[in-house]
Amino acid sequence: MSGPVRPVVSRDNAYFFEGTRARELRIQKCKACGVLRHPPGPACPECGAFDRGFVLAQGEGTVFSYLVHHAPKVPGKELPLVIALVDLDEGVRMVAEVTGPVEIGDRLRVGWNVIDDELTLPIWTKVDR
Missing domain, CATH: 2.40.50 (OB fold (Dihydrolipoamide Acetyltransferase, E2P))
Known part of the structure; x- marks a missing residue:
């Protein structure tokens, strides 16, 4: 049996997969307004800011x-x-x-x-x- 289908890792979601390697479940958080989102993306859907970080779930x-x-x-x-x-x-x-x-x-x-x-x-x- 072959290995699993591998996810496409991009600059928008790399933090998530870095977290899973560290056994952390990370959720993207807008640094401007505090909105949490998953799946991650480049801009906040609430305020449009590109300044994002993450929190640990x-x-x-x-x-x-x-x-x-x-x-x-x-x-x-x-x-x-x-x-x-x-x-x-x-x-x-x-x-x-x-x-x-x-x-x-x-x-x-x-x-x-x-x-x-x-x-x-x-x-x-x-x-x-």
Whole structure:
């Protein structure tokens, strides 16, 4: 089986993948107005400023929606594959790969899937209440 599809890293999202290598979940933050956003981009959607930084997320959230991918095959992944929209406690929504079945409203916690020295990806697991 081949390795996973690698994300395209740009100057807008490099901080995010630097963070995942350090086991940190980083969320872009506008330094001008404080708005958090994900996915990251070059300008703040609220005030238009280009001055951006990031905050560290706690790495927990709630399943807003999900799907179970059965086909076609995804390089480097075992099917079925659960993909969820997770509402992070910090107030942004993130697309997430989840281990195991979930339901809307389930709580998730981030973990780390180390692919190689250059790539670590977030992977989410259900939190028992």
